[in-house]
Amino acid sequence: MTDVDTSPAQTASGSSFYAAMRILPREQREAMFYIYSFCRKVDDIADSDGPRAERLEALAQWRRDIDALYTGNPPPRVAPYLPAVKRFGLKREDFIAIIDGMEMDVPAEIRAPDEATLDLYCDRVASAVGRLSVRVFGLSEADGIALSHNLGRALQLTNILRDIDEDAGIGRLYLPRELLDAAGIVSSDPQVVAADPNVPKVCAPIVERVKVYFAKADEIMARYPRSNVRAPRIMSKYYQEILKRLLARGFAPPRQSVKLSKAAKMSILLRYAVF
Helix, strand or coil: CCCCCCCHHHHHCCCHHHHHHCCCCHHHHHHHHHHHHHHHHHHHHHHCCCCHHHHHHHHHHHHHHHHHHHCCCCCCCCHHHHHHHHHHCCCHHHHHHHHHHHHCCCCCCCECCCHHHHHHHHHHHHHHHHHHHHHHHCCCHHHHHHHHHHHHHHHHHHHHHHCHHHHHHCCCECCCHHHHHHCCCCCCCHHHHHCCCCHHHHHHHHHHHHHHHHHHHHHHHCCCCHHHCHHHHHHHHHHHHHHHHHHHHCCCCCCCCCCCCHHHHHHHHHHHCCC
């Protein structure tokens, strides 16, 4: 493969992630941009409209490349990751978990997964990213894993609540089967479910879970100097504001999209970026 990852900051530019991470010291910032760039690249494969077999092979190649990185023979596109891997002790299994999570979307579109499958998906595509990140931030092993578990799931479930209609548009439905059944929604067709008036009954218990995850994540971060947790705190506040706006809007169809303006992001950044 020839797509050498030499400009990770450019890949991240314009995202909420970029604003949160650019405040970090240089070595941490560069490591986080490489982590983000990796996630974007494998996510783009999973979300592309290419043939499924080709997407699976592309993800398999990334898996082989990560294995080669950790056996001391990295191909060009992952060779720039090596300093961050060594400096911060980034773990191979977390990179692989992210690939595994992206792969869950490829053989067939995810539609109404059971609760265990949804939690595994959140762990792979979000909490595994957190496990890489907290090593860069310098948290203790136990607190780092706990923060990754809680904040990763909070962010991913907020995404799922925000993107019900967008996901339905590409044939995906991440709302869990058990909650759909409890709300009397028997269909697994994303468009049918998105239009069902009982969707708020499905979203309500997810919102409560997200609130608990955010509270636990904030409790962990409160034990550290603000300078150690500025970046994850900013991401947490971004998404807590999104959740607040989702609750104000409601989940009954038709739903208007919810986004944070640049001014809202800047306000959070200025408030939490200071020491």
